[in-house]
Amino acid sequence: MVDPLPHTGLAGRAAEVATARPRPRRRVVRLQGHRAADRAYSVLTTAAAAAVPLLLLVIAVVVTMGAWPALRQFGLGFLTSSDWDPVRNVYGVAPAIYGTLVTSFLALLIATPLAVGAAVFLTEYSPEWLRRPAAFLIDLLAAIPSVIFGLWAIFVLVPILREHVMPFLRDTLGLGATPFFSGPAYGPSLLAASLILAVMILPYISAVSREVLAAVPRSQREAALALGATQWEMIRSAVIPFARSGILGGVILGLGRALGETMAVTMVIGNRQEISASLFAPGYTLASAIANQFSEATGDLQLSALMAAGFVLFVVTLIVNAGARWLVWRTGRLAR
């Protein structure tokens, strides 16, 4: 600072005091205001972020508590017993677990080749102009509410299965000799649930596959082509191996969706408590058992047994989702 009156020094200090003093004070005040508001902002956003883990924890605790009476009463037998008898008050979810696994894996079996094939087509073969609209249409499947898939399945898919597909598989192809395609064709069945599930998880597997295929470095493709590979040989030997664990992640993500899908399955699976090898037979899944019985449950133990079914579903999907995220995340990191 230039002293306006160098001789005295006093005046200079006075001027300094006059001009500069209020300034730091004002700044201090403002900084304090900033600091309080900044802290409030920081606390609020941190609280919002912390709400996510907290919410998962609370869900885990609440569902476990609700399931506890049934889990304590039946122990591991809850998972292996086929009894579901509100009169005798004994409950087991073996048929629901069986139905959940059968429908989910069959859905994966159908959806995975289609989803990955579609993703390969869109990233490798498709002409440029078709890419975005076709990807848009496949993605659009994921936006359709579950209950609409269920409605469509009840009135379109199930009648077609009953009138045409089931008799064709059983009689025309002679698959009725195997236990998997035998028995009367009612319509609502494990098969119907698997098919609608396949349609519903397809966009998820396809979206993840497309993303990881697109993330394969150019150099990989060019190296394969430079070695004389045809386009398909390049895809098979350079692109797919690179994207494999990411695609697997997408498939497992689809599995997570299939395991917990409720409405569409409840509407077409027939909701019967039995284990049948035939895909034509009606069945149950964990989610459809809850949806179907919860509001009509009569006793506390039955409610708790349904909560316990939810608990099993919670644990299984937690593990499946965590695994899927890890695989996708790892592929993303490899590609970088």
Added chain:
Amino acid sequence: MKATRLQLRRKLTGRIMGALAYLAAAAAVLPLLLVFGYLLLKGASSVNLDFFLHMPRPVGVPGGGMANAIIGTLMLVGVASLLGVPIGIGAGMYLAEHGNAPLATSVRFLADVLNGLPSIVIGIFAWQLLVRPVGHFSAAAGGIALGLMMIPTVTRTTEEMVLTVPTALREAALALGYARWRTALRIVLPTALGGVITGVLIAVARVAGETAPLLFTSLGNQFWSVSLTQPISAIPLQVFNYAISAYDELHAQAWAGAVVLIALVLVISLGARAVVGRGFARGND
């Protein structure tokens, strides 16, 4: 001679695989066309003014509608947004600002896990926590259940969009003496607003079509109700109940409800896509 045969085989394999990939893509699009086709075929004729203005009528009485379910869905989505949007945006801002802090890493991961949680589990959770202690079903419980489902989507899209705001903008504001909170709320968030709104709309479109979390929380209601403490109907609930009923008339109403529901969901999510082009399935993957 041998070489050419090998070349031929390689070429042929390539062609076959290309054709298979093409067929897979066609097969993947087919269900969408089938579902939309049947919705228009069976539902469009039942959608009329009565459907929006009238209450459900007993089987045999013509002219019934879903006015109660439409207002119910709007209210449930409103409650859900009040809960899910502020928490989601706050958490998203936190993630964008804290990069790889331990809490941020785990929140990011757990938000994805939460997003994959079956909606029926959210339903029984909300029942146990909000319905059982109170002793009756309520619109509030249903709205809260849907709101919880919105949090992960809003969180992850907010983070993604806030990260696209140039660092220089943030630094310029801070250099001019703007406080951190003011920089975040007055500079960063408005710049990213289009993307953030997209995330909110995607989340809204998703929960608007949810049925499972409402089965044991808002339950459904045959009568007009706008009370948060009473059971309330919703379009997906009504579609479900009508679809599994035994009457053709109700089936027609279910198709009409499905058309209205899908129109609602598509308008919201296409609007979201118009703001920022992104996939539905990618929501927050």
